[in-house]
Amino acid sequence: MNPFLFLFPFLFLAHESVSQQTYSGNHILECNNSNTTELTSEFLYTCNGIQSCSSFLIFRTQPLYNKVFTISKLMSTDPTNVARINGITDSAENLPLNKELIIPVTCSCSGKYYRANTSFVIPINTNYFTIANFTFQGLTTCDSLQKNNIYKENDLQVGGKIRVPLRCACPTVNQTMSGIRFLLTYLITWEDSIKKISKRFDVKFQDLVLENGFSSVKDLIFPFTTLLVPLSTEPLSSQTRTPNRNRNQNQNRNPKLSKKGIIIGTISGGFLAILSGVFVICLVSKRKRANKGKIVKWELPKDIQLGIASVDQVLKIYKFEELDEATDGFTLEKRLSASVYKGSIKGRKVAIKQTGTHANKEVKILQKINHFNLIGLYGVCEHDKSCYLVYEFMENGSLNEWLQDLRCQESQTWNNRLRIALDVAKGLQYLHNFVNPTYVHKDINTSNILLTKDLRAKISKFGLAKSIEKGKNVNSSVKCRFESKGYLAPEYLEAGFVTTKTDVYAFGVVLLELITGKKAVYENDDDGGQVMLCEEVISIMGDGNNAKSTVNYIIDPRLKARHSLGFVIDQDELALRLVKLSIGCLESEPSKRLSMNEIVSTLMIIHMDAQSSDTLFLV
């Protein structure tokens, strides 16, 4: 696919001045093209009309957002309104995948741009681009997320709440006078063309073209970008689509066969500035010839190749075709999360993660280490600017899911939770003490801890891991306020200090989650505010005088359900020992925190005591 080909006509369209807003093509997909000086609808739609209005967005149902209820929450809008306009009676009903829903929102000028405000609590490790493109499907942009949030890309934490401005716009005064009352933000998808969209929403082709700053003869749009549809009445649910399931699958499998008029390809903003029109034409004709009928060869980065050679081909280099086949063409059914698919290669179950160019680090670390409690990497594949990592498949998903899943009642026992804690501790102990150089994982949280069929835990996601000199900074005595965000140690938040004690802190939070069954950061039902689990536990436990009676308040009720079995060691004592251990991990001064060695040995003793005391209770 040659991006220049599509760029060419677009260059001339961009200067169209009669338009209400300018359609920005693929630029809205870019991530750090944040040119603040210039007003651009690449960022959000510019404030050029009435200050505030009702407007509508199109959202397509996804596996996690497939009910009116959850989608309304995602968009911060009233579910009864969403249900009404879409003709849905039950807000909790599961809707078919990829069904289009009309989302009514209030759109207002804020500074130079229109926006509808919502917020998003980060559920798994992700980045701004994924949130903009996958979760919000292009209804917001990566750039505007970065602008509206203080967190840097690498500081996005599970449980953190970010502001999300949604792309919307209001009619201009002239439009209002000519009867246009609403602008609908439409999400372009594979099958669309301007003609089809105008027909579907009963809008004049010319109006749609003008609204979005197209030249009338060009029919050029990109999937995962937005288009404004000017409407004189509220949109109707009969104008939305619920795609045919099978047809959709085929489409996924073979995107190259998608209809003409739709252009795929990512354009880097830099090219626009550098290339003159003539230069582009030359390139187009030249490259077109060169690429014709040829399969582009992929190559792994050199340093990965070297690493692989040096460990005797332990890592396999997969062909993209193998992975495509393994996942039935990366279908939605095989999708485990935004960028992870499940598959089967030669009868072996695998998880395949698609990553950008940041995979080198993870590959380099994982090929060097080999431990039962660290996720196994089988191989890699580089294809079309993406890197695919093939991992051992973890049947029980993430610890986070397992702890929150109400269907797993049976397996919620102290024994399982203690063993999981011990597994994680051993994985970290290995990273901190038994590899050279020492590694700090830096991103320990329950989403990155995966569970096998037998509920054995393995640490995954080494993308942020960092090597450090042994013992470096461990005893630094930075004084910190006791403040943390989820799993982030205070010294890391305040000064960016990374030591093995950063992982110890995060482990302490994980341990509390195992004891309480709560999330590291969760929403308070009473006032909707956020509660930091570790702060809560520490305040409940107070000065420790009545620890034995207070610990009862924080134990996960699912663990208490087994109280009637009459075990010898009472669970309050067990829980108390574990809570004390986690508090030893959560000391605000890194030097006062326990080391992974101490944690592993303490946990082993607790585990043994618990097992010898009563096997009934531990199942």
Ligand SMILES: *[C@@H]1O[C@H](CO)[C@@H](O)[C@H](O)[C@H]1NC(C)=O
């Ligand atoms: C743009 O993004 C790249 C990686 O995606 C990053 O290395 C670079 O620093 C970013 N530039 C700016 C100006 O943020």
Ligand SMILES: *[C@@H]1O[C@H](CO)[C@@H](O)[C@H](O)[C@H]1NC(C)=O
């Ligand atoms: C931002 O846009 C202005 C106007 O087009 C341009 O002159 C300037 O070079 C741009 N800045 C960056 C950093 O791209």
Ligand SMILES: *[C@@H]1O[C@H](CO)[C@@H](O)[C@H](O)[C@H]1NC(C)=O
């Ligand atoms: C949306 O959020 C922005 C930034 O926080 C704020 O300035 C604006 O007033 C908000 N708009 C509404 C309608 O609340």
Ligand SMILES: *[C@@H]1O[C@H](CO)[C@@H](O)[C@H](O)[C@H]1NC(C)=O
């Ligand atoms: C944006 O998301 C869609 C799926 O929702 C995906 O097919 C597409 O490749 C994504 N775009 C990029 C540039 O990753």
Ligand SMILES: *[C@@H]1O[C@H](CO)[C@@H](O)[C@H](O)[C@H]1NC(C)=O
């Ligand atoms: C609004 O309409 C008037 C009369 O048709 C026209 O002169 C003016 O340029 C229009 N304004 C805008 C912003 O398009």
